[in-house]
Amino acid sequence: ETGVTQTPRHLVMGMTNKKSLKCEQHLGHNAMYWYKQSAKKPLELMFVYNFKEQTENNSVPSRFSPECPNSSHLFLHLHTLQPEDSALYLCASSQDNLAGGPSNEQFFGPGTRLTVL
Amino acid sequence: KQEVTQIPAALSVPEGENLVLNCSFTDSAIYNLQWFRQDPGKGLTSLLLIQSSQREQTSGRLNASLDKSSGRSTLYIAASQPGDSATYLCAVFMDSNYQLIWGAGTKLIIKP
Numbered sequence: 001e002t003g004v005t006q007t008p009r010h011l012v013m014g015m016t017n018k019k020s021l022k023c024e025q026h027l028g029h030n031a032m033y034w035y036k037q038s039a040k041k042p043l044e045l046m047f048v049y050n051f052k053e054q055t056e057n058n059s060v061p062s063r064f065s066p067e068c069p070n071s072s073h074l075f076l077h078l079h080t081l082q083p084e085d086s087a088l089y090l091c092a093s094s095q096d097n098l099a100g101g102p103s104n105e106q107f108f109g110p111g112t113r114l115t116v117l
Numbered sequence: 118k119q120e121v122t123q124i125p126a127a128l129s130v131p132e133g134e135n136l137v138l139n140c141s142f143t144d145s146a147i148y149n150l151q152w153f154r155q156d157p158g159k160g161l162t163s164l165l166l167i168q169s170s171q172r173e174q175t176s177g178r179l180n181a182s183l184d185k186s187s188g189r190s191t192l193y194i195a196a197s198q199p200g201d202s203a204t205y206l207c208a209v210f211m212d213s214n215y216q217l218i219w220g221a222g223t224k225l226i227i228k229p
Contacts, residue, residue, distance in 0.1 A: 006160075042121065042219035043206070056216070090160055105151070106217065110160040 003027065004109035006091050012115045013081065021076040021112050023091030032074040033106065034066060035090040043090070049074060081116045088113050119144040121209055123220035131228050132199055138192040138223045140207035145185050147209040152181050152192050155204045155222070164205075165192070197227045 004025045013019050025032065034046040048056035049068040063085075065077040074091055092106040120143045130136055140150070149168045153161040165174045165181040167190070173182040180193040194201060204224045208217040 004160075040126075040221060042221045043208075043217075045216055048216075088158070092161075105163060105166055107163065108153075108161040111158075113158060 004091060004093055004107055006089075006109035006112050008112060009110065010113045010115075012117065013078070014117050015081060015083070017081075018077070018079040020078065021089055021091075021114075023074040023076075023109055025072055025074075025091075025093035025107070025109075027093055027095075027107060029093035029095050029107070030071045031094045032068060032071070033092040033094075034074065034076050035092065037088040037090055037111070039087075047076075078114075081114075083116050086114055086116045119147075119209065119211060119218045121207060121218050121220040123205075123207060123223050125223060126221065127224040127226075129226040129228060130197060132197060134197050135193065135195050136197055136225075138194070138205050138207075138225070140190040140192070140220055142188045142190075142209050142218070144211070145188055146212050147185065148212045149210045150181075150183055150190050151208050151210070151217070152179075152190075153206045153208065155206060157203075161206065194225075199227045199229050201225065202227050 007022045031050045033048050036044045036046055045058050046060045047066040052068050063080050067075040088111045090111045091109040094106045122141045124139050147169055149166055151166045152164045154164050155161050165176055167174045167181055167183040178195040183190045204222045206222045208219045210217050
């Protein structure tokens with residue numbers, strides 16, 4: 001496997017379900033990101049992890065819960081979602097700059113298409 | 118607050134034409150600007166990255182320019198092909214909060 005992988009690629013869930021999205025990067029990066037992409041809207045940054053520590057949480061509802069057990073894996077745990085949460089969820093990674101701050105170029109996974117019924 | 122705008126939202130041209138996609142941003146304090154390509158239902162592929170100190174970058178038939186002072190970037194595609202059909206997104210990386218701010222994209226259709 002190379003690059004950034006995401007599973008599952010498609011997910012349909014009810015509002016009372018609990019599910020998790022998984023992202024894995026094989027690039028040796030140490031920063032990882034979750035983005036939400038809704039139709040015809042700009043990508044929205046949800047969470048950022050640098051060296052496994054969460055550094056950004058852009059006012060994301062608590063029904064989305066990220067987990068970063070190591071620098072190669074990132075999860076997004078979902079529970080009691082709403083239909084408006086249906087979107088493409090994209091994971092990305094980048095090589096952090098040891099002098100401070102995430103690096104510039106981000107590499108993206110293929111995304112998980114989530115539908116909430 | 119940084120805002121990134123891409124015009125037009127959609128563009129359809131015949132195969133073989135040269136074309137230009139536009140991206141504008143309101144805050145010139147950017148670290149760099151990236152152009153991405155997204156195929157339907159798929160993730161993003163980075164095409165070109167221009168550092169704030171650079172004026173342009175080229176890769177094959179693609180050329181991206183950056184005019185930081187006027188808050189504009191263009192993506193030039195030469196001799197367009199049907200395989201170029203995709204949504205093209207630009208994003209600026211901010212010095213202030215180390216985040217990518219995205220445009221909504223231009224959906225490009227190249228007609229055979």
